[in-house]
Amino acid sequence: MLKLKKREQLQWNMVIRTRYHFLLVCLALSLVAGYTASCTAPSAANGGTLSTYQLEINLLGTKNRLLVDSQGRPKTNVEISSADDRISLSFNKGTVGLDKDQRPLQAIDAAIDPSPPPSPKDAYIVGAVYDFKPEGANFKPQIKLTLSYDQRELLEGLREENVYIACYQDTGWGKLLNKKVDTESHKVTSEIDHFARFAVLAPRVHPTSGMPLVPSDKVEVVYFHRTQRCSSCLYAEKWTRYTVETYFADELASGKVVFKVLNVEDKENAAIVKKYGAFTSSLFINTIKDGTDHIKEATDVYTLIGKDDAFVKAVKSNIEKSLKGEA
Structure with missing residues (x-):
């Protein structure tokens, strides 16, 4: 018991x-x-969390509100512009917008930079430089940024199709991929995955020297990318590599052509990133003659993303010209 x-x-x-x-x-x-x-998610007045909230967006003094869910994702596709139509941001439904601490964005602000950085050596700034906040904000997938420009500021002989949006951070100016230029409304659009300072840039027009070409000693084909990569970035690397390895196999073997893929955010690459002036995904061709670098960005390939044959043809042409000494 x-x-x-x-x-x-x-x-x-x-x-x-x-x-x-x-x-x-x-x-x-x-x-x-x-x-x-x-x-x-932001907190409600009673201490709980909100299923949706209003993201405050201020573009050059024009204030808008964007309805987003608790993860910072827009409920619909939306385009927001400043009152003067100088800036536009386009968000797709479901785009995640986070701050530097990976929390949903509470506000977006874009203003004219009162102390703009200097222009790069091979281009000049058309109009104003715009500073987008908060610093460190990032988007996945990318959002579209559209900036207007005054065609009267373009140098004589320059085609409007050659203008582009560039991003400025610590390493300098970097050209954005996938540009689209509307020559009727004088606007250029590119995709961005983070906030920084942005401006419309135009290449400087150089007169033709008329000097005979001297073949290059060596050609460096360098593709730069960021840590966070998009499909366009991966596409550009894949087909650039294909072009180099398919059409310039002998030059690769002899060292006449060198192909490199580098992360601009890797500290070990800081020196070469600075040398090329790279900031984001970009393809450069360096024609080396008599020990002197002649670095040129292959801007013509950016509009050919997704067009395999045309992309390969453009990259091949750039390398062939470089081998001939056309710096």
Whole structure:
């Protein structure tokens, strides 16, 4: 009888412990859920979290609100412009917008930079430089940025199709991929995955020297990319590599042509990134003659993303010209 009571007591103690542990687990899970919600969504007035909220967007003083969910994703496709139509941002439904701490964006602000950086050596700034905040904001997938320009500021002989949007950060100016120039409305559009300072740039027009060409000693084909890569970036690397390895195999073997793929955000590449003036995904051809670098960005390939034959043809042509000494 005594043994039976002890057994019943042990069983009862086990039930109590099991319930106690279950309550502890439930409490822990509720705390984790509460913490996660507080990190991903703005708080409501009653201390809870909002399923949707209004993202404040200020473009050159024009204020708008964009309805987004708790993860910072727009509920619909939307395009927002400044009152003077100098800046436009286009968001696709479901685009995730996060700040530098990977939390949903609370506000977006774009203003004219009162202290713009100097122009790069091979181009000049057309109009203003725009500073987009918050610093470190990033988007996945990319959003579209459209900037207008005054065609009267373009140098004589320059085609409007040659203007482009560039991004400025610590390493200097970097040309954006996938540009689209509307010569009727005088606007240029590119895709961006983060905020920084942006401007419309135009290449400087250089007169033809008329000097005979001297074949290059060496040609460096360098493709730069960022850590976070998009499909266009991967496409450009894939087909550039294909072109080099298919049509310039002998030159690769002899060292006449060198192909490199480098991450602009890798500290080990800081020197070469600075040398080429790269910032984001970009393809450069360096024609080296008598030990002197003649670096040129292959801008013509950016509009050919997704067009395999045309892309390969453009890259091949750039390398062939470089081998002939056309710097």
